[in-house]
Amino acid sequence: GEDVEQSLFLSVREGDSSVINCTYTDSSSTYLYWYKQEPGAGLQLLTYIFSNMDMKQDQRLTVLLNKKDKHLSLRIADTQTGDSAIYFCAETPPMDSSYKLIFGSGTRLLVRP
Amino acid sequence: SQTIHQWPATLVQPVGSPLSLECTVEGTSNPNLYWYRQAAGRGLQLLFYSVGIGQISSEVPQNLSASRPQDRQFILSSKKLLLSDSGFYLCAWSVGAEGWGTEAFFGQGTRLTVV
Numbered sequence: 001g002e003d004v005e006q007s008l009f010l011s012v013r014e015g016d017s018s019v020i021n022c023t024y025t026d027s028s029s030t031y032l033y034w035y036k037q038e039p040g041a042g043l044q045l046l047t048y049i050f051s052n053m054d055m056k057q058d059q060r061l062t063v064l065l066n067k068k069d070k071h072l073s074l075r076i077a078d079t080q081t082g083d084s085a086i087y088f089c090a091e092t093p094p095m096d097s098s099y100k101l102i103f104g105s106g107t108r109l110l111v112r113p
Numbered sequence: 114s115q116t117i118h119q120w121p122a123t124l125v126q127p128v129g130s131p132l133s134l135e136c137t138v139e140g141t142s143n144p145n146l147y148w149y150r151q152a153a154g155r156g157l158q159l160l161f162y163s164v165g166i167g168q169i170s171s172e173v174p175q176n177l178s179a180s181r182p183q184d185r186q187f188i189l190s191s192k193k194l195l196l197s198d199s200g201f202y203l204c205a206w207s208v209g210a211e212g213w214g215t216e217a218f219f220g221q222g223t224r225l226t227v228v
Contacts (some may be wrong), residue, residue: 042119042203042219043157088157099145099207100172105156 004089004104011110018076020107022089027070033101034063034074035088043088046074076109084111115140119204119220126227132177132191134223136204139185144206146187148179151201151222163187199227 003025012018024032030051035043049056049063049072056063062075072089086108090101119136126132138144148160159172161179169179176195180188187204204220 040222040224042221043205044219100147100159100162101157101205102159103149103157 004091004102006087006089006104006107008105009108009110011112012079013112014079014081016079018074018079018083018109018111020074020076020087020089020109022072022074022104024070024072024089024091026091026093026102027067028094030094031092032063032065032072033090033092034061034072035090035103037086037088037106039085046087079109079111081111081113084109115206115218117204117206117218117220119223121223122221123224124226126194126225128196128227129193132189132194132198132225134189134202134204134225136187136189136220137185138187138206138218141185141206141208143184144208146181147205147207148187148189149203149205151203153200157203161189194227196227199225201225 004022006022010018010020031048033048034046036046037043047058047061047063049065054065060077064073076083086106088103088106090103092099092101116139146163149157150160151157160177161169161171163169163181166181166184169181176198177189177191202223202225206218
């Protein structure tokens with residue numbers, strides 16, 4: 001089945017690290033993604049990871065994938081106030097010619113100065 | 114370069130009125146096109162997708178319909194809006210699974226309020 005779950009809210013202090021977690025149910029998903037949505041705007045792709053990888057680092061972002069537990073996380077180092085937004089994880093169901101994305105409900109990150 | 118245009122940005126419509134939201138993509142051919150809806154405080158729900166002209170797939174039963182009259186044009190419509198149709202509507206395109214990872218584009222969204 002297709003289901004992606006996230007915690008709804010995270011609050012951190014500026015300069016701390018943020019860790020946003022996500023669980024998914026379709027173990028055969030080949031691509032997993034993190035998107036950022038700023039208030040009133042569309043979605044911006046932050047990063048993605050192939051299912052044959054355990055970790056991917058991109059500047060302040062680190063993605064960890066635990067396929068055994070079907071757990072995906074996004075770590076933001078040195079979190080800034082500009083990082084305040086909603087973060088969505090998403091998966092692409094395999095063998096689906098529509099290449100649609102299944103999104104989690106989003107985690108609202110609030111960065112306190 | 115590829116761009117996606119979605120309009121209008123905001124819309125306030127009375128219950129029972131019709132709806133037409135338009136989305137166009139530039140800089141690519143034969144994209145997969147999608148309409149998502151984000152209800153207040155909730156995640157994104159896929160409403161429709163299209164893998165080619167005239168090909169529309171619906172993910173959930175609803176009061177809305179979609180059409181793709183041209184390769185890079187995707188339209189979301191309703192004959193009579195309901196209060197429950199309020200939300201933030203996002204158009205998106207891709208060229209496949211690899212496209213989502215490297216060339217994922219979303220429009221800026223349309224905030225629809227049905228009153």
